[in-house]
Structures are given as structure tokens and as C-alpha cells.
Amino acid sequence: MNWERLQEKLGILADAAKYDVSCSSSGSNRKNTNKGLGDSSGMGICHTYTEDGRCVSLLKILLTNHCIYDCLYCVSRKSNDIKRAAFTVDEVVELTINFYRRNYIEGLFLSSGIFKNSDFTMERLVRVAKKLRTEHKFNGYIHLKTIPGASDELMQEAGLWADRLSVNIELPTKSGLALLAPDKKHEDFIKPMKTISNAIIENKSEKKIIKSTPQFTPAGQSSQMIIGATNETDLDIVKTSTFLYKNFNLKRVYYSGYVPVLKDNKLPDLGTPVPMVRENRLYQTDWLFRFYQFDPSEIVNETYPHLDLEIDPKLSWALRNRHLFPIDVNTADYHMILRIPGIGVKSAKKIVSARRFGKLGQEQLKKLGIAMNRAQYFITSKNYFNANDWDSLTLRNLIIQSGKSKYSNKFSTQLSLF
Structure with a gap:
């Protein structure tokens, strides 16, 4: 294997993955019971945190930054003049195993641009997870970012090998999606979320009857939305996250402030990034209705559509x-x-x-x-x-x-x- 070329790919595809923040590894307790490699409940070194506060390191990369879509907010959009690269399935597997053996990581967060079509891309993501589990007996944490539009069969198989699956809702409003990603539809994200949610419920019911039933994405599913790329209010954002929690039983919704990396008259000015404190206030609001018994409408409503950035x-x-x-x-x-x-x-x-x-x-x-x-x-x-x-x-x-x-x-x- 050409390690120099592999290192170049890693630099490109790890950098492209940094805009995805939804890589929490909380909720999984996959154990090493077959004398295999890794354990998702072990201690780690950086990157993300579990529910109980443990620090867990993940290899966070894209399978490829080639993409058939031209979403204006995405650095990997097809019209953007950037250096492109793509890993093979074997390369991702080998990187994961080698990084684990060196104690750099405890798991894998794998996302991808969409090349050819959704099923073609999703099938390769699934193959990576399956190969790690079956051929290398890897019991560490695996988070797969699923591809909207992929078949239900691929989603079902992905859940058998991954600890967590996620589907990015991308933008808080349908109008924002239509403006910045006209090739995509809101329903493209809702359908796979529903498929995963139903499969998780069915799996839990089956395990009550048959204990040996294989786990299906034991750490649940999550989602992420970009904030500040359009003129949505905090009320719009909270309405969307509340809808996702209520209808698909998500473990987490992540809020990622838009990073101005491309110039376009439909996007915010390059010199006005979304203030970090806005992300923080949204996470605080998220916790209020998840853990503090608040109704979302008590925090933001038609009278107060924006969060106060100076106070919690x-x-x-x-x-x-x-x-x-x-x-x-x-x-x-x-x-x-x-x-x-x-x-x-x-x-x-x-x-x-x-x-x-x-x-x-x-x-x-x-x-x-x-x-x-x-x-x-x-x-x-x-x-x-x-x-x-x-x-x-x-x-x-x-x-x-x-x-x-x-x-x-x-x-x-x-x-x-x-």
C-alpha cells in the first residue's frame, strides 16, 4: 500500500470532515467477548464525550469528498475548486485498525460525500463497518453518517454493524434547504430517520423475547443542522429539533454554526461567522426541554423568537x-x-x-x-x-x-x- 498517498488522502478527507460535529459516542456498551480487537466502553484520549463524561477518541474522516450535489453551504460542493480524494473500503479499515493499535483512537466516525448515487455510497460505508466487525473482530465504537436516499435494506444492514447512525437534517427550514440545496428535499432526510427509528423500536421488542437478537444501532440515532447559513430564527431551529426528538426519538440534535468558506450572494458575508455563543445558547435550550422539564415554547416563541446571547x-x-x-x-x-x-x-x-x-x-x-x-x-x-x-x-x-x-x-x- 502507498502510505505516502494514503497520508495525503487522510489530510484531505480528515480536514473535510471537521465541519461535522455530530460524533458523540454516548449510549453504546458493545463488549469485547470474542477475543477480538477494541471495546467501545474503554477510556480514550480526545475528540468526543460519552453520557457519563468519558473522553473517547474517534478517527473522523470522509470516505470521499467527491459529491454529485452542489449545496452552497458545503465545502465539498461539486462546483467548488478543491483537491478531491477517495478512500477504498480496505484503506479505511486498515487506517482504523492501525490507529487503534497505536492507541490514537477508540472508534470510527465515517461520513461521505455522495458519488454516483446514494446506494453506491451507502453500500461502501456499510462494507467498512461490516469488515471491521466480522473480519477484524473490531468491538470499538462505530458511527456511520447515513446517506439520504439510500435503500431501507442498506439502512437496516448499517444498523447491525454500527453503534450509532445519523442523518443530517442539514438546515432548520424547508425554505432554507430550497434556497441553498435545491437538489435536495426535506423528505429525503425524514424517510431514513423514520426507517432507523422504527427498526430500533422493533429490535428492542425482539430482544425482550429473544435475548440473542443482534443489536441494532445500540447508541441510537442523531442529527445535525447548520445554523446561520439562512435567516432562520432560534424559534425555527428549536421547532425543528423538537419535531425530531418527538417523532424519531433522537439521542441528540447537534447545532453547527455556519462557517463561511465560500463566497456566494445567497450566503452570509465571509467576514461574519456565526458567533459561537449562539451554538452554546441553543445547546442550553436543548438541555432545558430534555432535562429540566421546560416546554420549548417557554424559552422561544412568537413574542421572543431569538435567544438572548448575553445570558443563558x-x-x-x-x-x-x-x-x-x-x-x-x-x-x-x-x-x-x-x-x-x-x-x-x-x-x-x-x-x-x-x-x-x-x-x-x-x-x-x-x-x-x-x-x-x-x-x-x-x-x-x-x-x-x-x-x-x-x-x-x-x-x-x-x-x-x-x-x-x-x-x-x-x-x-x-x-x-x-
Whole structure:
């Protein structure tokens, strides 16, 4: 094998894959029970994190950056004048095995541009996963980015070898897709998501009856959308992600800020990349309706279609609903405690558990990990009653300045050490 050429391909196709952020490996527990190679539950070195916080490294590449489509937001679009390359199935397998043996990676994230047609491309992705599992007894994590338009049979087979499958929804709105990727249709992404979702449900039912039934994509499916390439609102984005979670039981929806790499009058100016904080606010919103019992419409709606980039969405909601506060942490139910700014899921559970042994004051709350610089304005506790009568705008500015001051003091302390 020509290693010099292989290294050149790796440089091209690893760089092209960096725009895909949906490579979380949470949810899989594939075990090495046949004296094979690898284990998806082992410790790793970089790149992505599991549900329980473990760091897992993945070889993240495209099979090819050749593509028959001309999506304006994609660096691999067919009209873009870039260096093209393509791996063979054997090359991807050999790279994965060699990188694993050197402890560079614990798994593989494989995506691809579409060359010839969807089935032709998808069939090669499936062959990579199958060869790793059957010929090399590879038990490490495998995430395949499926190809919209591929047959249901290929999707079914992919799920037998991969730990996770994903279908990128690409853009939050149908109008945005029609503007920037006129060759593609919204239904092209929905159909494979439905196929995978139904297969996961069927597999779980079968395993209850027949324990030896092979696993089908045990880490579930995910999706990703590009934000900021069109003029969609945060409300549009949240509506789409809510639809995906509700209808296809996705493990994660990823939000990728548009990176201006191509000049086109339909795209944002090259000098105005999407601020990273917008991605962060969308992920925070995502967590609020997945883990904090919020309804998405409470965070963004027709009245408030955009997220506040200066403060987190829970604080923004609290400032709009001052009539619900202050909340007594010693008597309020778990649902309301979750809504207090500065209190996370773990902290809320600790409060409910700890108050059974006595009333909680500020000192006890601090020990439980509460962010009192925010929470203090929205709670009452033992020997503490919040009687502030500031309007929401004044309180908002006070909290922002408090946060900046805290950061400045911490930074000054760090400098003093040198």
C-alpha cells in the first residue's frame, strides 16, 4: 500500500470532515467477548464525550469528498475548486485498525460525500463497518453518517454493524434547504430517520423475547443542522429539533454554526461567522426541554423568537416570569427548583434530598454547588428572604456585571500567581 498517498488522502478527507460535529459516542456498551480487537466502553484520549463524561477518541474522516450535489453551504460542493480524494473500503479499515493499535483512537466516525448515487455510497460505508466487525473482530465504537436516499435494506444492514447512525437534517427550514440545496428535499432526510427509528423500536421488542437478537444501532440515532447559513430564527431551529426528538426519538440534535468558506450572494458575508455563543445558547435550550422539564415554547416563541446571547436561556425565562419568584427551596417541588437560575439537575436533587434533614440556608446551598451569584435573586431559604424590587432589566444588568466582575477577579488572582 502507498502510505505516502494514503497520508495525503487522510489530510484531505480528515480536514473535510471537521465541519461535522455530530460524533458523540454516548449510549453504546458493545463488549469485547470474542477475543477480538477494541471495546467501545474503554477510556480514550480526545475528540468526543460519552453520557457519563468519558473522553473517547474517534478517527473522523470522509470516505470521499467527491459529491454529485452542489449545496452552497458545503465545502465539498461539486462546483467548488478543491483537491478531491477517495478512500477504498480496505484503506479505511486498515487506517482504523492501525490507529487503534497505536492507541490514537477508540472508534470510527465515517461520513461521505455522495458519488454516483446514494446506494453506491451507502453500500461502501456499510462494507467498512461490516469488515471491521466480522473480519477484524473490531468491538470499538462505530458511527456511520447515513446517506439520504439510500435503500431501507442498506439502512437496516448499517444498523447491525454500527453503534450509532445519523442523518443530517442539514438546515432548520424547508425554505432554507430550497434556497441553498435545491437538489435536495426535506423528505429525503425524514424517510431514513423514520426507517432507523422504527427498526430500533422493533429490535428492542425482539430482544425482550429473544435475548440473542443482534443489536441494532445500540447508541441510537442523531442529527445535525447548520445554523446561520439562512435567516432562520432560534424559534425555527428549536421547532425543528423538537419535531425530531418527538417523532424519531433522537439521542441528540447537534447545532453547527455556519462557517463561511465560500463566497456566494445567497450566503452570509465571509467576514461574519456565526458567533459561537449562539451554538452554546441553543445547546442550553436543548438541555432545558430534555432535562429540566421546560416546554420549548417557554424559552422561544412568537413574542421572543431569538435567544438572548448575553445570558443563558433559563435566566432569560426567569426574568420574563418574575411573578413566579422568589421560590422557597425548603418547600418548593422538584419541578420548580429546576427552574431557578443557577441550580442544575444534580443540585436540585441534592436540595430535595438534603432538606429532609433540616431547613437549608445559604451556606448549605453553597456547599451543594448552587451558583448563588444568580440563584440568590430568585430564592428564599432559612434566614434569607429575597425582597428585591428591581425591575427585570436592572436585575439582568446586575447579574451580567456580577458575572464579569467574578471573571475579572478570578483572572486577576491567576495573574498574581505569576
